Amino acid sequence: MRFDEAGRRLGSSLRPLLVHKVRTILALSGVAVGVAAVVVSSAIGRGAQQEMVRTIERMGTNLLIVKPLPVKRLVARQAVSGLATTLRIEDYEAIAGLALVAAAAPGVEGNARVKVGTIAMMTTVRGTTPVFPSVRRFQIAAGRFFDMEDVRRSRRVAVLGARVTDALFEGQQPVGQEIRIRGVPFDIIGVLQAKGTTTDGADEDNQILVPIRTALRRIFNTTWLTTVYVSVREPARMNDAETDIQDLLRARHQRGLDSRTDDFAVQNTAKIRSVQQEMTESLSLFAAGLAAIALLVGGIGILALMLLSVRERTSEIGLRMAVGAQPRDILAQFLVEASALALAGWTSGIVLGGAAALAVALGTTWTVGVPVTAVLASFGMAVIIGLGFGALPARSAAQIPPIQALLRT
Amino acid sequence: MIELHAISKTYTRPSGDTVHALSDLSLRIDRGEFVAIVGASGSGKSTLMNLLGLLDRPTEGRYLFDGRDVASLDVANQARFRNRYVGFIFQVFHLLPRTSALENVELPLLYSDRASTTGLGRRALEAVGLADRLYHTPSELSGGQQQRVAIARALVNEPDLLLADEPTGNLDAQSASEVMDIFDALNRSGRTVVLVTHDLAVAARARRVVRLKGGRVVADARPTEPKDALEEVQ
Numbered sequence: 139m140r141f142d143e144a145g146r147r148l149g150s151s152l153r154p155l156l157v158h159k160v161r162t163i164l165a166l167s168g169v170a171v172g173v174a175a176v177v178v179s180s181a182i183g184r185g186a187q188q189e190m191v192r193t194i195e196r197m198g199t200n201l202l203i204v205k206p207l208p209v210k211r212l213v214a215r216q217a218v219s220g221l222a223t224t225l226r227i228e229d230y231e232a233i234a235g236l237a238l239v240a241a242a243a244p245g246v247e248g249n250a251r252v253k254v255g256t257i258a259m260m261t262t263v264r265g266t267t268p269v270f271p272s273v274r275r276f277q278i279a280a281g282r283f284f285d286m287e288d289v290r291r292s293r294r295v296a297v298l299g300a301r302v303t304d305a306l307f308e309g310q311q312p313v314g315q316e317i318r319i320r321g322v323p324f325d326i327i328g329v330l331q332a333k334g335t336t337t338d339g340a341d342e343d344n345q346i347l348v349p350i351r352t353a354l355r356r357i358f359n360t361t362w363l364t365t366v367y368v369s370v371r372e373p374a375r376m377n378d379a380e381t382d383i384q385d386l387l388r389a390r391h392q393r394g395l396d397s398r399t400d401d402f403a404v405q406n407t408a409k410i411r412s413v414q415q416e417m418t419e420s421l422s423l424f425a426a427g428l429a430a431i432a433l434l435v436g437g438i439g440i441l442a443l444m445l446l447s448v449r450e451r452t453s454e455i456g457l458r459m460a461v462g463a464q465p466r467d468i469l470a471q472f473l474v475e476a477s478a479l480a481l482a483g484w485t486s487g488i489v490l491g492g493a494a495a496l497a498v499a500l501g502t503t504w505t506v507g508v509p510v511t512a513v514l515a516s517f518g519m520a521v522i523i524g525l526g527f528g529a530l531p532a533r534s535a536a537q538i539p540p541i542q543a544l545l546r547t
Numbered sequence: 548m549i550e551l552h553a554i555s556k557t558y559t560r561p562s563g564d565t566v567h568a569l570s571d572l573s574l575r576i577d578r579g580e581f582v583a584i585v586g587a588s589g590s591g592k593s594t595l596m597n598l599l600g601l602l603d604r605p606t607e608g609r610y611l612f613d614g615r616d617v618a619s620l621d622v623a624n625q626a627r628f629r630n631r632y633v634g635f636i637f638q639v640f641h642l643l644p645r646t647s648a649l650e651n652v653e654l655p656l657l658y659s660d661r662a663s664t665t666g667l668g669r670r671a672l673e674a675v676g677l678a679d680r681l682y683h684t685p686s687e688l689s690g691g692q693q694q695r696v697a698i699a700r701a702l703v704n705e706p707d708l709l710l711a712d713e714p715t716g717n718l719d720a721q722s723a724s725e726v727m728d729i730f731d732a733l734n735r736s737g738r739t740v741v742l743v744t745h746d747l748a749v750a751a752r753a754r755r756v757v758r759l760k761g762g763r764v765v766a767d768a769r770p771t772e773p774k775d776a777l778e779e780v781q
Binding site: 456 | 597601602603622623626627629630635637640641643645646648653654655657658659700704754
């Protein structure tokens with residue numbers, strides 16, 4: 139078949155679609171909505187996954203967090219919170235000495251009112267040691283982090299999170315300036331680079347880091363830790379490290395081996411993440427399944443239109459056969475018509491879905507990314523739907539004996 | 548050109564009855580003839596026409612076209628045969644709606660294996676006097692014009708045989724006469740024309756009149772003067 143002839147046949151097949159515009163648009167809109175649903179759901183799913191990967195990179199794949207558990211107190215003093223006060227600097231030192239632990243950073247944190255000049259704000263103040271940036275994967279944007287000398291001497295030095303810097307200094311250089319934390323003056327020696335919000339909603343840029351001893355003595359006036367961040371040597375042995383820490387702390391706190399009597403908890407970020415990941419994945423799968431059903435419904439729309447089209451044009455089929463169309467020509471004509479419908483639906487679905495994904499990206503804070511696989515997969519589905527749902531009507535059209543087709547009007 | 552030998556066609560009605568549309572019919576039509584097939588409705592004339600055009604197969608008997616047994620061709624080859632050797636004209640025109648006259652005429656060319664089809668549609672429409680109606684759709688044409696478009700479509704592939712089934716059945720006298728003029732001219736230029744009609748005035752324009760009754764040929768007149776042929780079969 140030559141090109142011009144192929145073109146004319148194509149035109150001849152597509153003409154009915156143009157003639158019945160409303161019907162055509164209705165039939166292809168089913169596929170379009172289905173494809174758009176595939177695109178949007180996979181775009182959001184992909185965005186969530188990207189967000190997850192970023193969180194993992196930010197947190198590190200090898201982080202364990204030890205925290206004291208809340209305890210019931212018979213006598214509640216205002217100065218102490220409801221947390222167990224048994225997690226001590228010595229515990230942190232013991233954890234840091236474990237074989238599977240690469241590095242550990244202690245933390246004591248609380249909310250505090252801070253003030254620079256006349257600007258004041260509430261923020262999280264965290265006392266820790268110089269390994270903190272490497273364990274929690276922070277980069278220094280300006281100045282320096284405090285060192286062991288600052289810790290030993292309980293110096294009043296502070297490193298500011300990005301958001302705190304933005305709030306208090308509005309673009310000015312904070313390093314070298316003074317900040318008051320609960321009224322106590324500190325020298326700002328460095329600024330952290332921004333990390334953004336984590337998936338659990340905590341804002342790690344809204345904090346001020348100070349040496350651990352300074353925090354315990356001068357700010358919070360306590361002797362116990364609220365956190366120990368543990369960086370595990372091998373990400374594959376996270377669970378072993380978790381068990382080691384549990385055993386160690388149970389032995390040190392002498393509270394028995396039953397987890398129900400623990401006065402601490404170990405958060406295994408790998409576990410949390412795998413649960414989160416599973417949730418994201420099953421949600422994406424669910425959304426993709428719904429989208430696929432929508433696409434299938436679109437296919438049924440095409441089937442309906444094609445069946446109608448064949449029935450309505452039986453005498454045309456008869457005429458085409460009378461003037462020399464072979465059954466395979468008729469088959470091809472209706473398959474082309476159905477595929478064209480599906481492809482037009484796919485194209486509008488991609489445009490629609492892309493626009494919707496863009497709207498989601500602009501209208502919300504969600505990360506959105508249209509995966510190429512979704513575009514290709516929906517294309518494949520559209521083609522299969524076009525051919526699959528077009529085949530039945532096309533076959534029945536091709537098998538009508540010409541004389542019967544002609545007589546039916 | 549056409550030889551039918553002992554052709555029978557039986558249908559089975561949905562009710563289970565068998566209908567003998569044609570029984571043991573033999574007929575020979577030579578190249579260049581202008582034959583009218585007449586008969587009452589139910590006489591089998593439309594069935595005969597459908598068999599001649601390979602729209603249907605005989606139950607029994609042989610159909611030779613230029614010496615070739617064409618009734619036993621497979622479906623695809625029958626389609627090819629219709630495309631190359633036969634032009635159909637129907638009572639109800641069978642034009643595609645919302646499609647220009649030119650595109651309607653060019654429809655058979657879609658299924659043709661000709662090397663070049665350029666200009667054929669236009670030429671066919673010129674031959675039936677519709678050169679100025681190329682882009683009109685059927686609804687913009689009169690009945691007579693529509694049938695002329697249908698004739699142009701039948702002619703476009705330059706077939707040996709034109710088969711017309713009641714071509715004037717839906718036309719007024721004036722248009723019918725014009726259409727018959729075209730058939731006359733086509734026959735004079737050498738084309739074989741077979742038409743089915745119950746209109747004796749139409750049959751009178753043919754050079755040979757075959758009368759069917761009960762699926763058999765009951766009269767076949769081929770005199771020199773067309774009008775006499777009609778009288779003979781009557």
